[in-house]
Amino acid sequence: MSARADTDSAAPREDGWDWLPPRLRPRGQRGEERRGRLWRVETLVLALVFALLATATINDLVRQVHINKRLVADLATWRAYTHHDYKNVGVDQQTLGVQSGRDVVCGNTEGGAPNSKTQICLVVTGPTHGGRRTVSGGWYLPPYTEDDVKQVRYGCFGSVTMGRCPR
């Protein structure tokens, strides 16, 4: 597609600006964009910005895939450990630190509405083998607990939970 010469003209006023230095005076709308030095610099900057955005996008995609794989493995680990094939199992990657790779996976200990029964929370760590990760510890939460905080936990087990349950 190539642009026709300036057809949206009704050219703007260019007189009355003589008091400005020539480099600062306005110019009429051009029919074609000139490919001068400024155009080349702009194009270079655009290419660099695109390279940065593309790198960031790919990096974030890979990061998301890793997180999703970890989530899938966490759920499989919880179901295998508890022998419950419940759908409503929550995975928290924040409680023990996003970068730590240690996730807390909570779900009901018996059938019922989500969060309506005593919950078992497992601390899942390490790499994925056979679609599962390692259970390094955990704790229990009473029914209807909204926030998994230290004060409400009980029955902590495993070394990784040291200091995470009230004495």
Place this chain on the structure above:
Amino acid sequence: MSAAAASAQLPAEKRRVRWAPALAGLCGLLALVATVEVVLDGAVEHSPLIPKQPAIAGWLSGLGERLGFRVFLIALLVAVAAYAGLLWLTSKFGEAALPKRFAIALVAALHLVVFVGPVLLSTDVFSYIAYARMGVEHGLNPYLNGPAAISHDPIFRFVGHDWRETPTAYGPIYTLLSYPFAPLGVEGAIWAMKVEAVVASAGTIWLVWRCAMARGFEPVAAIVAVAVNPLYVIYGLGGFHNDLVMMLAMMAAVALMLTPRPGPRREAGAAAIVVAGALIKATVAVLLPFMLLARRRVAPLLGAVGAIALGAIIAYAAFGSHGVNIVAALNRDAAFVSTDSFANEIAHLFGKPGVFPVDHDLLKLALVAIVVHLLWRTWRGYDWVAASGWSLLAISVTSTWLLAWYILWPLPLAVVSRDRRLLAATLALQSLYVIHQLSPLLLPVK
């Protein structure tokens, strides 16, 4: 090139042109099939991608299967590939590849398919209706209250959780435009919103055609670039977003300015329409300084000032001072962070967990620098339509709250701008957006 080589190349070129319509037809069919797949599967309840909504497309629900991430992303990729093929064919061969009537039929078919289906991928349309019902049915000011104020209203359960406490961020003209839909009931209002979005989209595409003609571009390629774009069809039109109404105002203003000899009345009208567009969704206001700088006449300035005054009076009369202060709503929304924003992705690239307050300030600074550069370029003769498009693109790139339909804003301007880099950049960023959605596709199949 020798004469023999030239004559040998000619039949090959002709053969390629002969294949072009068949290939374009195939691409058009693929785009349509992918859209039909998303709509039919989306009509089945309990999809994680489809917002909870009344059974407005229930009659389609027996034809598909529940829409999952994998099928959705495959359909999206097919639509993207078909779009890329059509874009290449129409820009290279024009009507020889896709005759005008076929292009219009394809665009109409895509609109029809999306129109009859469910609301796709976004709860925004339910917020629009909630704000309208707050004003009309409950006598509440939507600039002061969030939808939670009408939690007993039947629309409330469909409003997105994140927006239940949030007063409207849309312009007063849009809010008033949506008021007549409120008494139609929830389902009636959804259908009215759908009609509004489809009519606005059709109007935008018609104006893109006119602007492309005015500038000597291939109009078929121009409307294909906008109306077959998968993000436009599935996310923009599929969500029935008011961005389409804003884009209609934007293109109406551009079309007025691109008429051969606009004259003071048309120039004033164009500037007034931009202001009206900004009173629908504020983003489009960015066109105004470029329009004024390119023309350097009194008429558009007067048109803009008159429209601002009239708009302020209407907004104040309808909603009080909060209806006038749309900058406050914009500042509030600018603080949000979406996972798809480029700012968030760059933060992750540099090992940060997300965007910090200082990053918001840096991004605003970058946006100001870009707009100032574009204003200077326009002053010195750069195409104001392209400068406006770059500004809209810069807004979406520097925003920490990026949604698919935000990167549609510059698209109609890009196809009629004189700087072809704008179209390339817009499509490149849209591609990155699509790539960022693909993570569910890269998980092992159960």
